[in-house]
Amino acid sequence: MQITANDPSRKSWLNVAKDSDFPIQNIPFGVFLTPENIITIGTRIGDYAIDLGALHQLGYFKDIPLTDDMFLQDSLNDFIADGRITWRLVRNRIANLFDINNRTLQDQPEHREVVIFDVNEVEMQLPVDIGDYTDFYASKEHATNVGSIFRDPKNALMPNWLHIPIGYHGRSSSIVPSGTSIRRPMGQTKAPNAAQPTFGPSKLLDFELEMAFITTDVNHLGESISIEEAEDYIFGLVLFNDWSARDIQGWEYVPLGPFLGKSFASTISPWIVTLDALQPFRVESPKQDPAPLPYLQQKPNNSFDIHLHAYIKPLNGEENLVAKSNFKYMYWTMAQQLTHHTSNGCNVRTGDMMGSGTISGPTKDSYGSMLELTWKGTQPLKLSDGTERKFINDHDTVILRGYCENEKVRIGFGECSGKVLPAR
Amino acid sequence: MQITANDPSRKSWLNVAKDSDFPIQNIPFGVFLTPENIITIGTRIGDYAIDLGALHQLGYFKDIPLTDDMFLQDSLNDFIADGRITWRLVRNRIANLFDINNRTLQDQPEHREVVIFDVNEVEMQLPVDIGDYTDFYASKEHATNVGSIFRDPKNALMPNWLHIPIGYHGRSSSIVPSGTSIRRPMGQTKAPNAAQPTFGPSKLLDFELEMAFITTDVNHLGESISIEEAEDYIFGLVLFNDWSARDIQGWEYVPLGPFLGKSFASTISPWIVTLDALQPFRVESPKQDPAPLPYLQQKPNNSFDIHLHAYIKPLNGEENLVAKSNFKYMYWTMAQQLTHHTSNGCNVRTGDMMGSGTISGPTKDSYGSMLELTWKGTQPLKLSDGTERKFINDHDTVILRGYCENEKVRIGFGECSGKVLPAR
Numbered sequence: 001m002q003i004t005a006n007d008p009s010r011k012s013w014l015n016v017a018k019d020s021d022f023p024i025q026n027i028p029f030g031v032f033l034t035p036e037n038i039i040t041i042g043t044r045i046g047d048y049a050i051d052l053g054a055l056h057q058l059g060y061f062k063d064i065p066l067t068d069d070m071f072l073q074d075s076l077n078d079f080i081a082d083g084r085i086t087w088r089l090v091r092n093r094i095a096n097l098f099d100i101n102n103r104t105l106q107d108q109p110e111h112r113e114v115v116i117f118d119v120n121e122v123e124m125q126l127p128v129d130i131g132d133y134t135d136f137y138a139s140k141e142h143a144t145n146v147g148s149i150f151r152d153p154k155n156a157l158m159p160n161w162l163h164i165p166i167g168y169h170g171r172s173s174s175i176v177p178s179g180t181s182i183r184r185p186m187g188q189t190k191a192p193n194a195a196q197p198t199f200g201p202s203k204l205l206d207f208e209l210e211m212a213f214i215t216t217d218v219n220h221l222g223e224s225i226s227i228e229e230a231e232d233y234i235f236g237l238v239l240f241n242d243w244s245a246r247d248i249q250g251w252e253y254v255p256l257g258p259f260l261g262k263s264f265a266s267t268i269s270p271w272i273v274t275l276d277a278l279q280p281f282r283v284e285s286p287k288q289d290p291a292p293l294p295y296l297q298q299k300p301n302n303s304f305d306i307h308l309h310a311y312i313k314p315l316n317g318e319e320n321l322v323a324k325s326n327f328k329y330m331y332w333t334m335a336q337q338l339t340h341h342t343s344n345g346c347n348v349r350t351g352d353m354m355g356s357g358t359i360s361g362p363t364k365d366s367y368g369s370m371l372e373l374t375w376k377g378t379q380p381l382k383l384s385d386g387t388e389r390k391f392i393n394d395h396d397t398v399i400l401r402g403y404c405e406n407e408k409v410r411i412g413f414g415e416c417s418g419k420v421l422p423a424r
Numbered sequence: 425m426q427i428t429a430n431d432p433s434r435k436s437w438l439n440v441a442k443d444s445d446f447p448i449q450n451i452p453f454g455v456f457l458t459p460e461n462i463i464t465i466g467t468r469i470g471d472y473a474i475d476l477g478a479l480h481q482l483g484y485f486k487d488i489p490l491t492d493d494m495f496l497q498d499s500l501n502d503f504i505a506d507g508r509i510t511w512r513l514v515r516n517r518i519a520n521l522f523d524i525n526n527r528t529l530q531d532q533p534e535h536r537e538v539v540i541f542d543v544n545e546v547e548m549q550l551p552v553d554i555g556d557y558t559d560f561y562a563s564k565e566h567a568t569n570v571g572s573i574f575r576d577p578k579n580a581l582m583p584n585w586l587h588i589p590i591g592y593h594g595r596s597s598s599i600v601p602s603g604t605s606i607r608r609p610m611g612q613t614k615a616p617n618a619a620q621p622t623f624g625p626s627k628l629l630d631f632e633l634e635m636a637f638i639t640t641d642v643n644h645l646g647e648s649i650s651i652e653e654a655e656d657y658i659f660g661l662v663l664f665n666d667w668s669a670r671d672i673q674g675w676e677y678v679p680l681g682p683f684l685g686k687s688f689a690s691t692i693s694p695w696i697v698t699l700d701a702l703q704p705f706r707v708e709s710p711k712q713d714p715a716p717l718p719y720l721q722q723k724p725n726n727s728f729d730i731h732l733h734a735y736i737k738p739l740n741g742e743e744n745l746v747a748k749s750n751f752k753y754m755y756w757t758m759a760q761q762l763t764h765h766t767s768n769g770c771n772v773r774t775g776d777m778m779g780s781g782t783i784s785g786p787t788k789d790s791y792g793s794m795l796e797l798t799w800k801g802t803q804p805l806k807l808s809d810g811t812e813r814k815f816i817n818d819h820d821t822v823i824l825r826g827y828c829e830n831e832k833v834r835i836g837f838g839e840c841s842g843k844v845l846p847a848r
Contacts, residue, residue, distance in 0.1 A: 132597050137680060158678055163621050164612055168680040169593040169687065170523070173556050173771045174645055183646035185768035188588055188717060197587050199717045199767075221598055221689065222607035248768065254582055256561060256592040257681020260768040263593065265645065293612060293623045343623075344609035344672065344684040345848075347597045424646070424769075 001088050003276050005095035010097045013106045016046035021412020027091045028271035029076055032122040041071040049122045050184050054115045064089045075129040080216050080235045081350040124270035126177045128351045136167040136354040138332040142360040145372040165332035165340045171263035177270045178416045184423040185264035187248035201423035202245035204391045207398045208358040209310045209368030212240040213334050218348035218405035225342050227298045230335035239269040239400045239416035269416040278410050281305045281404035285333050302333040308402045315395035317385045325359050325366045394422040426513050427700050429519035432832035435521045437530045440470035445836020451515045452695035453500055456546040465495040473543045482535055488513045501538040501554040504640050504659045505774040527569035548694035550601045552775045559779040560591040562756040566784040569796040589764045595687035601694045602840045609688035613670035626669035626817045627845035629821045632782040633734045633792030636664040637758050642772035649766050651722045654759035663693040663824045663840035664779050702837050705729045705828035709757050726757040732826045739819035741809045749773040749783050749790045818846040
């Protein structure tokens with residue numbers, strides 16, 4: 001089925017600013033509370049939030065096989081479970097309805113009234129009921145930086161890193177949507193030269209610039225999928241801030257990996273941009289040397305050119321751009337991650353989420369965490385208000401943004417932001 | 425409220441064998457399919473499965489505040505969310521109804537007909553919709569054995585181990601109920617002296633003898649609980665086999681912990697034995713030296729005397745008892761695990777599950793995994809059919825059993841079993 005929704009020449013009868021992340025070619029999916037406090041599934045064009053539940057009740061999807069309450073839900077899980085053909089039918093239909101040349105909805109002011117909201121009047125929710133969340137460690141630059149900082153710059157990568165998309169199971173319960181404040185975690189830490197550990201607020205609170213993809217039902221327990229089919233199961237992507245307390249993490253993580261240093265909170269952007277919408281921005285992923293084992297070998301053009309920016313905004317201060325990275329720097333692709341994940345028979349379900357791990361690029365200004373940007377605090381960043389940061393302070397807001405752009409269209413992710421509150 | 429259900433002098437009008445795990449003092453909770461293929465929540469007395477959905481429809485719980493469909497569900501989550509007072513009211517009521525001196529239900533043959541099934545006629549299901557699953561590493565003997573095998577017997581415990589209940593996030597999707605066959609996982613491994621990794625069936629498939637507890641809603645994100653209140657949030661326990669592919673785990677786990685070496689399957693016993701039912705079996709947990717930090721210090725008697733046995737049954741062979749351990753050997757208690765888990769503000773929800781980690785005791789016959797029992801395959805076990813085992817073979821069934829016993833009553837967990845099928 002053609003993805004007619006992606007037609008770059010299409011214009012909408014809704015006003016879309018030139019630099020908007022949400023032209024009619026994007027059509028992401030999210031969940032929001034309307035001003036009347038009704039929860040619904042929606043999409044966004046420009047600065048308008050569109051209530052798909054109301055559109056469906058008004059009959060605008062009637063020849064697409066959807067249950068009556070498909071969009072009147074508090075998560076996208078049922079819609080995602082319906083699979084790619086349904087996603088395409090719905091995106092194509094929305095593109096048609098909001099096309100400037102289509103007068104069906106445009107000429108129904110009483111319908112427009114109940115379907116279209118100012119995006120500032122709605123309250124975005126977590127878009128998915130996340131079952132299992134996995135975080136990968138897929139940027140070679142990030143893994144090399146971390147290995148250099150904590151171990152040996154000459155043997156920065158662990159022996160397995162170039163052979164396996166290394167990942168770990170994360171905590172689903174503490175994933176929150178953009179805009180939710182983050183409480184600085186308490187925890188047990190031990191300074192390198194201290195005799196005993198102590199318990200108190202984390203002193204080394206960090207962000208991690210990541211993206212995450214969300215899956216439809218992939219496989220039954222005991223089965224696996226081939227790398228050729230992996231992308232068919234990916235619904236879309238969000239921006240992801242994997243908040244990290246480096247001091248808690250450092251003391252707890254050997255030998256079983258990150259635990260309370262991560263599980264106090266993780267933030268995602270609320271609009272899921274579909275893999276379909278990202279198709280025009282396919283690029284080559286980094287060359288893999290040594291070649292991966294056959295089950296992880298894939299055809300070319302497996303990554304996406306997504307510009308990623310991280311900002312720190314101090315209390316009453318302005319936004320400071322602290323990192324400029326790109327999704328395409330990821331060494332291990334999403335298809336490799338998902339294939340590897342099912343290779344042991346582990347079942348992946350609708351609403352599962354997989355994070356990329358921190359996406360760092362080759363240059364110092366492209367590192368995706370304060371740990372790397374300040375080289376573990378040894379090279380503090382100067383902010384525009386004259387203050388310095390080694391890590392994240394109380395009352396700082398961390399904002400991630402991401403977008404794809406070519407000469408015809410810009411597809412963005414909006415923002416993924418969280419303000420840090422002092423420890424309790 | 426008194427736990428009258430625990431009265432050891434009570435007898436049931438249902439026949440209960442002398443050595444049954446399920447006397448009227450147990451009253452565990454589970455989910456099953458009736459012979460008519462109706463899913464319901466139930467309990468068990470002797471070899472009878474009791475349909476609580478039908479009992480509720482017949483009015484036997486009518487003065488207890490429960491929603492009409494509380495037991496006509498495919499998981500215990502809503503019931504668990506109702507909290508300890510409801511759990512006690514329901515257990516006490518069931519104990520009364522099945523007490524030999526109570527004729528209310530006993531004299532209603534047409535009610536008994538639709539409420540009581542032979543346990544062999546029903547099909548046990550996963551009892552809970554598990555949100556997040558965490559596995560701890562709480563047995564000092566196990567951690568010492570693993571450290572001795574893989575690192576240095578003189579420095580077997582990592583520096584953090586005596587200060588933190590070490591844990592990691594596990595995979596929820598692949599948790600299955602007892603009786604589900606387990607497919608030997610494929611995976612990437614590298615022999616110590618091999619130049620390159622290879623992909624194929626795991627050669628070192630192991631079991632881990634564990635228990636796991638299931639929680640009700642504990643805390644909001646950003647809050648934590650004190651150790652004094654931790655047990656209030658624990659609904660009950662199950663037996664837990666944390667199947668492990670040692671060769672996959674060995675190659676992948678540095679630095680982010682266990683991943684595909686574990687996530688191919690984990691098995692739980694289907695009846696959740698409530699913490700209330702276990703009260704008569706409280707014992708002291710091992711003395712902790714050094715004393716833990718104040719947030720983890722607790723009053724005495726924080727563990728339970730639960731005998732744990734692991735068996736291997738070869739195809740067409742008999743059961744071989746390979747390990748005899750006890751829950752009381754755990755160094756870090758459940759209350760310490762749960763308190764630590766929320767100490768960073770991580771929210772724990774109804775239906776979350778926390779595994780103990782392998783529970784090994786002080787003697788060689790009490791080790792809870794083949795890795796330890798055979799000392800990484802160097803000391804194979806002899807089975808009664810004359811074969812040897814270094815790890816688990818295809819077609820072997822691993823069975824875990826557990827029970828508490830004093831001079832008056834025996835409270836057991838039934839069994840947690842899984843048969844290994846050859847890799848695909």
